[in-house]
Amino acid sequence: MRKDGVRRLLIRPGAIGDCILSFPALQYLRAEFTEVWIPSAVVPLIHFANSVRPLAATGIDMVGIGDLETPEYVRRKLLAFDSIVSWYGANRTEFREALQALGVPCTFHAALPPSGYGGHAIDFFAGQVGAPEGLVPRIETNLVRRRESVILHPFSGSVRKNWPLCFFRQLAARLRYDVEWTAGPEDDLPEATRFDNLAELAGWIAGARLYIGNDSGITHLAAVTGVPTLALFGPASMDTWMPRGPNVVVVRADTLESLSVATVLDAANRLLDSPQKPVSSEQ
Numbered sequence: 638m639r640k641d642g643v644r645r646l647l648i649r650p651g652a653i654g655d656c657i658l659s660f661p662a663l664q665y666l667r668a669e670f671t672e673v674w675i676p677s678a679v680v681p682l683i684h685f686a687n688s689v690r691p692l693a694a695t696g697i698d699m700v701g702i703g704d705l706e707t708p709e710y711v712r713r714k715l716l717a718f719d720s721i722v723s724w725y726g727a728n729r730t731e732f733r734e735a736l737q738a739l740g741v742p743c744t745f746h747a748a749l750p751p752s753g754y755g756g757h758a759i760d761f762f763a764g765q766v767g768a769p770e771g772l773v774p775r776i777e778t779n780l781v782r783r784r785e786s787v788i789l790h791p792f793s794g795s796v797r798k799n800w801p802l803c804f805f806r807q808l809a810a811r812l813r814y815d816v817e818w819t820a821g822p823e824d825d826l827p828e829a830t831r832f833d834n835l836a837e838l839a840g841w842i843a844g845a846r847l848y849i850g851n852d853s854g855i856t857h858l859a860a861v862t863g864v865p866t867l868a869l870f871g872p873a874s875m876d877t878w879m880p881r882g883p884n885v886v887v888v889r890a891d892t893l894e895s896l897s898v899a900t901v902l903d904a905a906n907r908l909l910d911s912p913q914k915p916v917s918s919e920q
Contacts, residue, residue: 643669643670644717644718644720645667645671645719645722646671646672646673646720646722647663647671647672647674647723648721648725649674649724650675650725651676652794653679653835653855653857655749656675656676656682657679657774657854658881659724660774661774662762664685665763665766665768666722667685670687671686671687672688672689673689673690674690674725675691675692676692677693678835682776700735701729701735702731716740716741718741720741720744721736722743722744723744723745724746724747724748725748726745727745727748746766756876758877758878759772759774773883774882775861778836778843778862779837785814786814786816786817787815787847788818788842788849788850789805789817789849790818791805791818791850792851793853793854793856794853797871798851798852798873799851800893800896811898813906813909814846814847817830819831842855842859842862843859843862843864847865847909848864848865849867849869850868852873856868856880857880859882860880864884866880867908868886869896869901870887870888870890871892871893872891884908886907888901
């Protein structure tokens with residue numbers, strides 16, 4: 638939805654996966670000039686805006702704090718826009734009132750689907766802004782081609798979402814392709830290849846033959862690059878949070894400890910043999 642002459646600011650907080658799942662909604666809101674304020678880790682992934690700033694560097698956290706006035710440099714930034722759409726501060730009355738006092742039209746949206754929401758998070762965010770359902774996030778990547786490797790990412794933002802690392806190692810030993818590991822800066826995995834820039838990580842993942850990971854932001858990142866992606870889910874709401882991409886497999890079990898290496902290996906081999914045929918498996 639592009640409106641000529643409109644300068645629009647989109648403010649989107651959240652974890653990596655939450656932000657990626659909201660990309661179709663953000664893209665739908667593009668105007669003649671669009672600026673996005675988003676967490677610094679996600680900044681390199683934004684190619685659909687005229688300008689993008691790390692959320693923490695904007696001073697937005699100083700708006701609506703007690704009796705303090707909005708800092709002048711933040712006020713000038715906000716007043717430069719004809720409209721603001723914000724997933725930040727929707728539950729903070731003081732923040733909403735402070736923006737209203739500036740006289741800038743601002744629409745607020747919940748940053749996450751409500752508990753019990755039965756649809757996919759992408760469709761929830763799309764519905765907030767009037768975009769159609771069924772959209773698939775995509776990002777631009779500088780492909781680092783290595784088609785004979787399988788990438789394993791055995792971590793996530795929560796230990797309860799992690800398939801046991803020892804199972805990942807057993808899987809690695811049984812895969813018929815070379816294995817490459819990746820992890821975040823705080824994850825204990827000496828053999829991992831690590832990236833400070835998510836766009837560079839995306840390009841590296843996209844060049845592999847297959848990606849396997851937990852319910853995590855990096856798995857969402859892999860899915861939207863188009864690489865065949867195998868996502869391992871435990872009791873989390875798969876219908877809402879499963880990765881959406883052109884070639885995604887989801888394997889789910891009631892507990893991750895009960896998800897066998899054999900089941901994951903079978904799903905991986907089916908993807909490796911027929912990488913363009915999405916399947917889903919539940920144990």
